[in-house]
Amino acid sequence: MSLDYDRFDPAACGFPRPRVPVLAPLTPAQLGAPRPAPATPRRHYARGRYALQAAYTLAGVGRGGALLAPAYHCRTMLDGALALGAEVVPYPLTPELHPDLDGLRRAAAACRTRPAAVLATHYFGLPRDIAALAAWCRDEGLALVEDCSHALVEADPGAPGRAPLGATGRWAVSSPYKFFPCPDGGWLWANGGAPLPAPPRAAGLADEARGLRQAWAQWRRPPVAPDAAALEAAFAALAPGEPGRDWLEHDGGTSADYRGADAGRAGLRVSRWIERRSTLAPLVQARRRHYAQWVDALAGLPGLRPLLPALPAHVAPYMVPVLVDEPAALFPPLKRLGLPIWRWDDMAVSGCEVSRRYRQGLFHLPCHQALDAAAMAWMTGAVRRAARRAPP
DSSP states (O other): OOEEEEEEEOTTTOOOOOSSOSSOOOOGGGBOSOOOOOSSOEEEESSHHHHHHHHHHHHTOBTTBEEEEESSOOTHHHHHHHHTTOOEEEEOBOTTSOBOHHHHHHHHHHOSSOEEEEEEEOGGGOOOOOHHHHHHHHHHTOEEEEEETTOOGGGOOOBTTBOOTTSSSSEEEEOGGGTSSOSOOEEEEEOTTOOOOOOOBOOOHHHHHHHHHHHHHHHHSOOOOOOHHHHHHHHHHOOOOOOOEEEEEEEEOSOTTOOGGGTTBBOOHHHHHHHHHBOHHHHHHHHHHHHHHHHHHHTTOTTEEESSOOOOTTOOOSEEEEEESOHHHHHHHHHHHTOOOBOOOEEEOOSOHHHHHHHHHEEEEEOOTTOOHHHHHHHHHHHHHHHHHOOO
16 A cells, blocks of 8 residues: 655755764774673564564554554655555654554544554654553554664663563564664564564675675774864855755655565674674763753754753663754755754655654754764754854
């Protein structure tokens, strides 16, 4: 089945490549002695989207079983269900990105086919409250798939009244390459005695060689952050341009990031090697420190605020979500400066007001462990200056 999508087309904008990496590149300082393997059996896929597809298959999602998915989403979160021919029905969220249970019940009632599973996401690595959702799924006989693609589950022991990340859903998925400097990877595991699929097929020699080349290139030539002079030069050269085109795509299927040939492929061996040897404590500390720096740097700026300013203990953030009042005035100049920002502006149409607002207005800013003081100063300085000069 297919969905309608609201899409932002940046083709006319001429945005340059980011001057700072969006994800952490591989550097010698991030590696150490290998960590113990997880005690829970897992399956390692090329990406989290394919691990999700495996979980959907186990849950009965397909032509006879619908998926209830959060209305605020990256399109790849839905790709696996669409590839299985399933009906996908978005359910609404609260402004803090918790599931709206009343809206979820309405979405379930609107399904044309029998609902089989619910996807719940811990956005930006910050735990969302899914206990009531899990109880509702048990009562309704639906499988809960816990999306930890933004979460570092290895660092989270849980908290009073909250289970550890990835321990609530019948199946759970993570994306290690978003935290560790590895070329790919997506983990799938099960809870409560739920089954796992057969191990995915091994990657071919060409894929393994590509991953090794990528890792070696980062190791030999680590990125260099721009300095204050580069920021001044970029602002001096900044000129208005096309803001991009927003349009509606009817009957859109899987995204351009989905490759059916990779759906059953295992992640690269070099990715697992790097992941096992990535030091955990410095990674968590650096990400938490950078997150706090962003929150402090944005305090008092007009028209934008961190969506989730408080970090729970032990949690390692993936990105810093920043809500912007006038995204059309701020997004193009920041992208033209080379700031490494993301947003989910290619999203299935739904009736969720929060998702419609966040599609263009919620910016994702990097806080990974490889950012140094110069990179953080350059990025925070760019956002502060752009926010103060942006027209209303």
